[in-house]
Amino acid sequence: MGKRWQIRKVNEAYLQRLVDDLGLPSVFARILLNRGITTPESGRDFLSPSLKSLEGLERLPGMAQALALLEQALKEGWRILVFGDYDVDGLTASAILVRFLREFSENIEVYIPSRFVEGYGLTEKAALQVLARKPHLVVTVDCGIRDRDGAKVLRKHGVRLVILDHHLPEPSSSPEADAIVSTFDLGTQKPLSFLSGAGLALVFVRALASFLGFPRDPLEGFLDLACLGTVADVVPLLSENRAIARYGLDLMNRRPSVAIQALLEVAGLGGRSVDAEAVSFFLAPRINAAGRVEHPKVALELLLCDDYERALEYAQCLNRLNTRRQRDEDRILEEIFQDEEKLECLEDEIIVLSGENWNIGVLGIVASRLSERFMRPVFVCGVHGDIAVGSGRGVEGLSLLEILESCAPLFLRYGGHEMAAGLKIPRENIPHFRKEANRRFGERVRSLRLSRGLVVDAVVGLADIDGRFLELWEKLKPFGEKNPSPLFATLNVMLVERWAWGKGGNHLRFLIRQGREWQEAVVFGGKERAGELFESSLVDLAFEVDVNALRSPYLKVQDWRIKK
Template identity: 35%
Template structure:
């Protein structure tokens, strides 16, 4: 289940300039651009769009103190952080201070031994050599440590971009979230860049624009406003004249022959820089980014390449372990996923948390436990402010800090039960059930015949794209003429898409398992167009981001059109299932009104199963009449496999159920009419099917006649490919209708051991001299229970 949202529906309409392609005008409007003047600034970012750095709170005081340190020959300690943002911010100030002849050294805490931010031990060490402490990408939540520094005679300047707490450090604080700065979404390195701008002018700051750009992309701040300028100009520098360390990273990533984009930074370069602090000493990445000697830098780049590969392995191992934990984790009972593992790498759990957020669309806290202390990384969904949630349990933690969508923390392990319970309580009071529905955003309905090389190249004018300025996404309805799984382990789909007179190649990453299901179907697609360059030839292709869920009426129509086929497969599983479901007496009943309330109250927790075409028609009418068609996804011929237990309707479902629901409603049939059922409380639905297979099981006389006919038929065996072929031919040979009643009769005769029938290999034989009574057979009795249930009126 998801909400499909068109971007910028509340955007301001403005006329398209004559020199602007209409497609660009439409896409800019969707991104909130409200005038031709704003559009020109968006499409042509330049230095003039950077704000006066002295508008930042505390900047004038910081500049004055640093200049005084230079004049007095004082030593400065730059206290950084171990991620890309912190390392790049440290590099900017270290390189600049060295260029101006200021005595300086850096301190980057060990991620595993010291954790994030300032600590008393490190501050005492810095105070032995420095007169001024300057933090980058940290410090806003370290009022106590700043007081420690001051008590040791160490002046301090905090430069940070994280959210401030209730108490600010007692020193100059430079933070775009304070004081009304025109753009409040700078990253830590962006703030460091502005500090250099204020100290020495824009030309001096532009020497470090590439480092600020790397950090801006990596730290997932929005690529709008001033950040868009920083990243645009910084990537221009990277592609024109990369500094040595960045050049070596590009080579190790195999990107030397390509233009470096924001995507290249996010998925190729940033993970290599981050690997330094995640698995070891972040100072290695700092040495690489500030190096001027290839002999010194190359071995570091090689080392980070190896560590990034090791990081991927550790991350996957944690994700796999989390997957096993989630099998017993009831999302219906929690508003947040909190998992704790001994031996997990605290430098990698944030990446694993991000992947769990993508999979479950829940806020996630992963905790690495060692020696009774839990160090955690948090990632969240748009509707949940994880920093605010942590603030509500601040008394349980020894430290925490972060943003709306990401945070870090540490706490004693014994506080974990209270931590989980209070977070659930807080989020239950501060979120709505619909907040947990994922959102899919798109720009325009865009048919495939408009996907041309020229159109794709026009869209490049929106670069850099990423967080806050996503790649253009479009909707189209297309026929999937062919689909096959390709890549390592069949990981992704390669498709031929067709719409009207347009045919285009399509790819869908991570969905190779869908090849058989979607081939030959017509689907609504959410896609992003791109160019595929191969051996000098350029062609357009569509990267399919999502196969949109069919509207309920469409799914029900497909079910009714092919009902005999779905019913046969459904009955085969039901009839040859050796484990019979619980009797009717163990399931309660639910009224239409009560079912309506369940669906209205939450998009999560209710699963409805129907076993007949009559029941399906009645169920669709019920949902549409009550405005509930958008409150559940529909599945035909299979159970919904969803551990988040979003509301679902399953028609003639087969297979192994996955997930646990709060309510499982058997709309038109008792438990005995289904194969294996999902986990959760069962309720009998309000509908009674008429003229369905439920009403017409074979009686004793019919079974006798079937047996005589089948024995005659089996005497002259013919090779048949499927159970359906066998049952059809056997029915016709005896003058029977080949429908559900005969299928049920064959299964009963098989269970009575009067015939030998292999449903998998479609083999039939009749052993001689056997006798049995249907009344002694469990399947026959089960079919009578089903018929009695169906005969009762609502």
Template identity: 30%
Template sequence: MTYNWNLEPFSEAERAHGAVLAKELRLAPVVGCLLVRRGITSIEEAKHFFRPKLEDLHDPFLMKDMDKAVARLNRAVGRKEKIMIYGDYDVDGTTAVTLVYKYLRATGCSEHQLDYYIPDRYDEGYGISYRGIDLAHSRGTKLIIVLDCGIKAVEKVAYAKSLGIDFIICDHHNPDDMLPDAVAVLDAKRTDNTYPYEHLSGCGVGFKFMQAYARSNNLPESKLLPLLDLVAVSIASDIVPIMGENRILAYYGLRQLNKRPSLGLQAIINVCGLRNKKIDISDIVFKIGPRINASGRMMNGRKAVELLLSQDAIEAQSRTADIDECNEQRRELDKDVTEQAIDILGELSDVNKKILVIYHPKWHKGVIGIVASRMTERYSRPTIVMTKSGDFISGSARSVGGFDIYKAIEHCKDLLVNFGGHPFASGLTLKEENLEVFRKMITDYAEETVVPETLVPQIDVDAEIDIREVNYKLLDNLKRMGPFGPDNAKPVFVSRNLTDSGGSRVVGKASEHLKVDVAVPANDRQVINGIAFNQAEQCDKVKNGYFCLCYTIEENEFNGNKSLQLLVRDIKEGQEPN
């Protein structure tokens, strides 16, 4: 695949500010510039960035309706009313439910008073369901705390109110013009938002709610800190920005995850092969999160909550084995559906269109989001994958940089039963008779709004550096910039006019990877090692003259030994310097 390397050189002002930061904080010069590019321009800001502090978290009562939410929860707890904690079936929702349930139990609520509910992806669909409300009513529930969904559930909240059930909504998705008539709506994306940070995960909103509840009752917030491992898992899995308040939450959440995770998360860590290894955001994204998600995709998300609430190691191990088996089933299903989607595209000749809309009535609803991601990556186009779900068609959408898939779907809202999500990932539900009209409308929208450059695979490069700048000091500086994620991505570098030391070669069981050994100029003995996964076909570029690398800098661990390594994203032919 041919990539465009997007590189904007540092301005003179960025270099000047960066030089000051680098000198004062004893950083590699390029790291000073990287901080400035990310909006960190003073010594004080840099210190806060490198050493996040929990005391820098915002006052939770700055959030609109927080006082109302706490007052209603206090009344429910004081009167011993039945409380249902309701959450979405994905990682963000299940971790949020677990966090709120755990904290309320730890601070005095009895098991009889608390209940939790995760809707069935297939029978109930996304968000608040009438079935869940009816179950709450049958159990005498007076208050439902809903997490990671509910911001658009106007009719369902009204229905619950008619049954004498109050709602507190904790969400982080974009609202419609009308908010549900809940006791409180905690969502920093409200148009009348008063909270300083808009990008909390659903679990993050639940954390702020519990923080406010603790302060209003003089409860120890120290009992909240062990739950930050759940917040870190939600932040990584829901792909929210890792700057501002999320950076603090992720930083301390990763610390908890590495030092003393809950029994449920420890069991997942063990089955992932991450025991005794330092866990980072990418480990959550690719190993921990998918296993938690597999519960909601293949059976019911409640199983994930049961695991995360486990208080016995043997019980946690048994529950994890079940979820891991679901994950294996999901992987096989995902592979099959992806192959079928590729075949359908070939038949429809849709690959040349600016958006891909693929439908099959018999696909498993639990994997269409994953398949949409794979198709977006393969074809570099926004993709919507849909299947039949009960009486409706359910779809999952993923996008590429520069195209807001949420706005595209919102453009077609008159055809939809429901929709929601983010600029890069959204979901939708529509009636079957509207499928072809929807396909045409969103295709026309994309044809008008997607610029051709968007459809070429892109790699955003942070800086061009001389290969001689790559050393352990730079690696150590880069480690301090983590945790990495959206808005604080791991720095990507380009180095040009490189030569092979003689050791570069194709490796891997199927000879699919390329080991790159870069000769360091003016030092015959120094070699910098790199690995280019699934790029064996690039070997000739490395062996036959000068070449350029696009890469991140990693610490490789093998047999207990650690070494610096380039993780190569792409390779281009290069010219000999003048």
């Protein structure tokens, strides 16, 4: 399709060492090297992740102070309020902590703010709502690390505060709290772990269980929730996150909670196995939908529910909200592509878009879809009166936080990660943000975009895709951030048969041959872009491997080069 293919180069000495010590075919040794795994020891850990990788994380900054305060609060019968974020990571983190604390006390409440009323995090408005519930102690999860104003309100009224947050702290100062448990060194801002909010909550309750002498390890009860948050929050699926995702998915398939069962049922996946892709594309969007179009309460109730019939009612409600969310996204995208001024913005290297009364709950998804399409950083802002709230999605090679920090005086508030961020900005500053972002980073984005080809992990023949190949491919799972599904290339393939299938004939299916080997290949959504393949007989293919319901392999074609 015209993309430049780059075959990753690897250190041959490292490659041979992995081949010899791990007994791997060179194709899979290459894949490990491409994921930054250079030693046999790290290779064994990657292929067989262990929950032992969570050990040592109980020594994260602030953990000792937080554990001691929770012990005091539980012993003295304090009213404890868990304050979480409204996305999947925040909701699952909240559910983990609430479920565990209720093992010890009935005085446990939970508060999830509305995206549309209080906004993200422990804002002053949210802190006032919390005070109305008269807690003695507030524990934030997946938020709080930058919420100085809200923390000040709580402290002013004598409320104790513990912050559990995996987001990047502000370089200048931290909120006033009794304890801040962070995945960063608060002094240097260097990352100590890439845990999600739910992963950090899991580590915390495990440490608290040990601290309190609780007889059971909470891992078995909460790995599925931690896995949901970890996969949905798109943190790197390496090290401890890889273990959480691998064993959390195993728990979902072995002994799914009533919440997972209900979500799978309404998503049409009842009885099917759950993998990271199912979490990303079927479970997470439904949980997120509540906070995107209404209040996240129904999603939290589902995650705290132990009765299947009630869980099914919650899941059906989320399904309806997800349909509304999809309609809101489509309306915004339609407006963007029909407005001349907005079409002009799409030509920028850093795309900044805004619209009147756009649903702020779906802006991140719209930004993500545009970023994938145009291969550029995208910020989408919903304007309500004089203020706009926006979400950004990035590209590899440039941190969104770097862009936002360079334009910090223009914002009322901002935060997030390298690839996903949020902001609040006066309406009048949006054009200045667009101009400054492009002036400072436009050329860098252009260089990244022009240099970005299709990065292929390894060249293989169809004969290589055998039982041993599939066994090792399974060991690479779960796929996700920093561990994508491997991209292979195969050369000089004959297209023997081809036909359209799926709704509206939108997908293309091929029977291909290379020497004596035959294989099936699919181009999903290929109706518009793959017509030239119908006229071709010899091609090179870039593809991912997948298996069908019968566990037979097929090629998910990502790109091709016409030879004849």
